[in-house]
Amino acid sequence: MKFQFNFSSRRSAVKSYLALTSWWYEAALFSFLVTTVLGWSTLFFISAHIILVGLTIIATSIGAGLLNLWLFARTYYSNQPIAITVKEALGRASVNFPNLISFDFLVTLYLSTGFILNRDSLLQAIRQLISSPHNFSFLSRLQINKAKLAAAIEQSVWPKLTWSDFASRTMKVANKLKSDQIEPAHALGALLMHPAIKSQLRSVGLVEEDILFTAWWQTELRRVIEFKRRWWDERHLLAFSGIGLSWASGFTPFVDRFTRFPRGSFWDSVLYGHEGKLNDIINTLARQRQSNVLLVGDPGVGRLGIVRQLAWLIQTSQAHAALIGQRVLYVNAGELIAQGTTGASQMSLITRALNEMERAGNIIVIIDGLNAVLGETGEQRINLTDILMPFLASATVRVIVLTSSDDYHLRLKSNEEIIQFFEVVQVPSLSPDATLRRLALTIQKIERQAHLFVPYLTLRALVQDTVSILPHIPFPERAYDFLEEAIVLAQNRHDKTLLPEHVEQSISRKIGVNLGQLRGREREQLLNLEEIMHRRMVNQDNAIKTLTHAIIRARTEVRSIKRPIGAFLFLGPTGVGKTETAKTLAESYFGSEDHMVRLDMSEFQGTDSVGRLIGSANQPVGRLTSLIADHPFTVLLLDEFEKASSEAHQLFLQVFDEGNITDIAGRQFSFLHTIIIATSNAGAELIWQSVKDGHVPPKFEETLKNHILSQNILRPELLNRFDAVITYSPLSMDHIRQIAALMLRSLNKRLDAEHGVTIVITPELIEFLVSIGYHPEFGARPMNRAIQDTVEFAVAQKILQGSIQPGQQVTLIPAELSALTRKS
Amino acid sequence: MLIDYLHWQFVLSPNWFIKLLWNLERASVRFFSISLMLRTLLSYWHKDAMAFTGGSLGKLATIILWNTISRLIGLIIRSAVIAIWLVIQVIFIPLSLITLVALLLWPLLVIVGLAIGLSLLLV
Numbered sequence: 001m002k003f004q005f006n007f008s009s010r011r012s013a014v015k016s017y018l019a020l021t022s023w024w025y026e027a028a029l030f031s032f033l034v035t036t037v038l039g040w041s042t043l044f045f046i047s048a049h050i051i052l053v054g055l056t057i058i059a060t061s062i063g064a065g066l067l068n069l070w071l072f073a074r075t076y077y078s079n080q081p082i083a084i085t086v087k088e089a090l091g092r093a094s095v096n097f098p099n100l101i102s103f104d105f106l107v108t109l110y111l112s113t114g115f116i117l118n119r120d121s122l123l124q125a126i127r128q129l130i131s132s133p134h135n136f137s138f139l140s141r142l143q144i145n146k147a148k149l150a151a152a153i154e155q156s157v158w159p160k161l162t163w164s165d166f167a168s169r170t171m172k173v174a175n176k177l178k179s180d181q182i183e184p185a186h187a188l189g190a191l192l193m194h195p196a197i198k199s200q201l202r203s204v205g206l207v208e209e210d211i212l213f214t215a216w217w218q219t220e221l222r223r224v225i226e227f228k229r230r231w232w233d234e235r236h237l238l239a240f241s242g243i244g245l246s247w248a249s250g251f252t253p254f255v256d257r258f259t260r261f262p263r264g265s266f267w268d269s270v271l272y273g274h275e276g277k278l279n280d281i282i283n284t285l286a287r288q289r290q291s292n293v294l295l296v297g298d299p300g301v302g303r304l305g306i307v308r309q310l311a312w313l314i315q316t317s318q319a320h321a322a323l324i325g326q327r328v329l330y331v332n333a334g335e336l337i338a339q340g341t342t343g344a345s346q347m348s349l350i351t352r353a354l355n356e357m358e359r360a361g362n363i364i365v366i367i368d369g370l371n372a373v374l375g376e377t378g379e380q381r382i383n384l385t386d387i388l389m390p391f392l393a394s395a396t397v398r399v400i401v402l403t404s405s406d407d408y409h410l411r412l413k414s415n416e417e418i419i420q421f422f423e424v425v426q427v428p429s430l431s432p433d434a435t436l437r438r439l440a441l442t443i444q445k446i447e448r449q450a451h452l453f454v455p456y457l458t459l460r461a462l463v464q465d466t467v468s469i470l471p472h473i474p475f476p477e478r479a480y481d482f483l484e485e486a487i488v489l490a491q492n493r494h495d496k497t498l499l500p501e502h503v504e505q506s507i508s509r510k511i512g513v514n515l516g517q518l519r520g521r522e523r524e525q526l527l528n529l530e531e532i533m534h535r536r537m538v539n540q541d542n543a544i545k546t547l548t549h550a551i552i553r554a555r556t557e558v559r560s561i562k563r564p565i566g567a568f569l570f571l572g573p574t575g576v577g578k579t580e581t582a583k584t585l586a587e588s589y590f591g592s593e594d595h596m597v598r599l600d601m602s603e604f605q606g607t608d609s610v611g612r613l614i615g616s617a618n619q620p621v622g623r624l625t626s627l628i629a630d631h632p633f634t635v636l637l638l639d640e641f642e643k644a645s646s647e648a649h650q651l652f653l654q655v656f657d658e659g660n661i662t663d664i665a666g667r668q669f670s671f672l673h674t675i676i677i678a679t680s681n682a683g684a685e686l687i688w689q690s691v692k693d694g695h696v697p698p699k700f701e702e703t704l705k706n707h708i709l710s711q712n713i714l715r716p717e718l719l720n721r722f723d724a725v726i727t728y729s730p731l732s733m734d735h736i737r738q739i740a741a742l743m744l745r746s747l748n749k750r751l752d753a754e755h756g757v758t759i760v761i762t763p764e765l766i767e768f769l770v771s772i773g774y775h776p777e778f779g780a781r782p783m784n785r786a787i788q789d790t791v792e793f794a795v796a797q798k799i800l801q802g803s804i805q806p807g808q809q810v811t812l813i814p815a816e817l818s819a820l821t822r823k824s
Numbered sequence: 825m826l827i828d829y830l831h832w833q834f835v836l837s838p839n840w841f842i843k844l845l846w847n848l849e850r851a852s853v854r855f856f857s858i859s860l861m862l863r864t865l866l867s868y869w870h871k872d873a874m875a876f877t878g879g880s881l882g883k884l885a886t887i888i889l890w891n892t893i894s895r896l897i898g899l900i901i902r903s904a905v906i907a908i909w910l911v912i913q914v915i916f917i918p919l920s921l922i923t924l925v926a927l928l929l930w931p932l933l934v935i936v937g938l939a940i941g942l943s944l945l946l947v
Contacts, residue, residue: 053944068934072833232843248868248870
């Protein structure tokens with residue numbers, strides 16, 4: 001697209017605006033207005049001399065004239081519709097840039113360039129944009145220092161930038177944010193997103209999406225403020241409740257005793273992400289029949305915010321014409337039922353309440369949890385269902401029931417009698433993006449109350465760092481929970497700014513994983529991962545190399561935020577170190593072996609495998625989902641992966657692709673912070689035949705993959721989702737010797753810690769252990785047993801006999817140990 | 825600038841002001857629920873009525889009396905609301921029209937004011 005920069009049509013407008021809103025003009029206006037007030041006061045209260053009358057009338061006329069022109073400047077130019085929208089301009093071959101930009105931006109450009117466009121004026125425009133009051137909040141939210149930014153842009157961006165390039169980039173940002181016109185925030189966003197400055201922004205933890213988000217945030221807040229200022233708008237003038245709307249409807253004195261809207265949260269005030277749900281509810285309520293809503297969602301998902309907004313819209317007659325004059329009552333069903341002592345009296349109370357509401361004729365009743373009304377017991381449930389049904393069918397009472405996902409899926413969904421009267425509106429956990437936007441739009445109120453400044457990176461941490469933890473608490477509640485905790489932490493330290501570190505610490509306190517340390521350590525761990533793993537692993541150089549390279553690649557190059565850290569398939573015979581690798585990885589990457597969880601996939605072979613993994617109607621808690629909920633930062637070891645059913649494999653396809661799964665109750669579980677390792681003995685025969693002395697033939701992984709596919713052990717789409725397929729070679733006798741030494745060293749550590757004794761690791765001892773613990777087909781596994789049966793047993797005997805004391809070193813003689821094995 | 829000013833003064837401003845008046849008028853109708861008041865002028869007060877389910881003539885008379893009183897209460901209160909709204913209209917509409925005329929004549933009033941002021945000084 002070709003840009004023109006013809007400012008002639010808007011030059012005079014800018015000049016007039018600047019003249020009529022300049023400080024001297026406003027000072028003159030103010031002086032004349034004060035003179036007018038003083039003049040007329042004098043005329044009324046002191047003296048009405050003819051000259052004074054003449055002067056007062058002149059001052060009044062001049063003041064009125066100045067006011068007239070000032071109002072013209074203030075209201076005319078900034079409200080003028082732009083000649084062409086950004087969207088329209090995109091389809092044209094040539095466009096005049098000044099026609100696309102907002103009046104504020106036009107003024108900013110005039111002040112810096114005088115509309116003379118050259119290299120120097122471009123630099124002036126950049127400086128003006130950075131220091132413009134319109135962009136003050138933009139930069140402070142990103143915590144970017146103005147002077148440093150100006151210097152960086154001047155050095156890196158400006159030499160490569162032309163006016164056309166600047167216009168084109170600015171227009172792209174405005175288009176991405178679906179804005180009709182180009183605002184100063186879009187221009188600053190375009191500068192910050194320039195490739196030349198990318199690395200500098202990355203060094204402070206910012207990427208393109210962050211800049212784009214902040215530009216959206218600032219323009220959105222501005223739009224909200226602008227709207228609030230327009231007091232004359234009909235949406236403001238007509239937003240109230242008329243008097244006497246309920247005079248033609250009946251009283252509800254009995255029900256009123258049990259109605260109380262729960263206190264709301266700050267984040268209830270903004271409905272971002274749930275607008276569609278609110279519309280669905282309004283449309284259902286406005287129907288003539290079947291106008292009842294079952295609002296399904298877990299506590300914390302924002303159900304109350306939706307019904308609160310609904311109540312406000314109905315009260316101010318903005319929801320729907322059919323709902324004008326309706327009263328929204330939030331009935332505390334538990335309190336109502338608690339008034340009755342027996343089942344019969346409780347039913348009579350419910351009947352009385354329902355009768356009263358039906359008679360009133362204008363009630364929309366909200367009940368939190370239908371189970372509270374229906375009860376759990378069989379007979380009562382049947383009776384109440386019979387009582388409730390006529391009311392649910394009636395057009396005079398509208399019912400909104402709030403229920404949790406569990407209750408809906410496990411109980412209500414199967415109750416056809418009741419469910420037929422409801423339109424089900426499901427409110428799932430808010431997406432991370434929508435949560436971030438809702439946080440951004442509500443944060444100002446929270447800041448005012450907490451007396452803290454919350455920069456963008458803190459908001460991002462609140463969402464990004466919590467996305468994979470505590471999945472039973474939905475978004476946005478999860479993010480706001482941590483926000484509140486972080487605020488308390490910052491307030492206790494008398495900090496004025498809420499930093500991402502506060503969020504990290506509140507997460508660390510809650511789940512015991514220090515994200516800050518994890519991140520700080522990650523780079524170092526990644527660089528040294530291969531070396532760290534070799535300290536614990538014998539042989540398997542090729543496997544470790546492939547694994548560490550794949551992890552480094554996955555973390556640093558093309559890592560998608562929506563995938564697990566890595567997903568690997570370990571293939572090899574039994575006892576060659578597959579599980580040991582997973583443990584070592586957990587220790588070296590997450591800091592402890594405890595960060596490894598294991599699932600034996602051979603248990604998930606039947607048709608119910610998916611239900612057992614993610615939960616089902618009969619078994620609400622799934623094995624996989626509960627494991628990942630409890631251990632979000634983990635190495636997930638899937639033993640004997642090939643034995644699981646194809647449905648279970650399909651489930652993992654989603655995990656590898658999207659990094660999350662949704663359980664039966666609609667809760668989302670994230671695998672973003674997990675390393676998934678699937679192990680399998682499949683192809684062990686081929687490995688035995690092909691891998692000699694630990695040397696894996698070239699391109700053996702491909703051969704192995706083809707073998708697995710040809711045998712239908714795993715489907716190609718699943719096999720291709722693994723970041724790497726890693727082959728474990730069988731262990732030779734020499735490897736077993738090294739493993740024996742490693743195991744003995746590990747035993748020594750334990751003995752030293754518990755009893756203060758150690759054993760002397762001699763070549764004879766190792767040879768003895770190898771002689772009884774080397775079985776090539778079982779790898780290193782028999783060695784563990786051999787050490788337990790001989791060395792550990794012998795040491796235990798000596799400790800019991802009191803023949804060794806703390807601080808002593810024990811030398812074990814193979815002949816003695818040999819005798820032990822014969823005895824056992 | 826002059827064309828912009830004339831456009832603003834004689835087209836946009838009066839247009840905006842008329843829209844404002846119209847919205848205020850709608851707001852007053854909504855605030856006093858005039859449409860509902862007229863539709864339910866003779867309705868029972870809060871549906872407070874009794875149904876005759878048989879019995880003596882005396883009981884019927886009592887029910888009729890009670891229901892009439894309920895309607896009467898409704899009528900009085902609703903009429904009062906409509907009356908208050910009408911009084912406000914009587915004040916609001918002329919004031920709005922005067923303000924609209926003043927807004928249209930603002931530049932002229934400035935010139936006339938200056939002329940009067942100067943003439944008083946010169947006298």
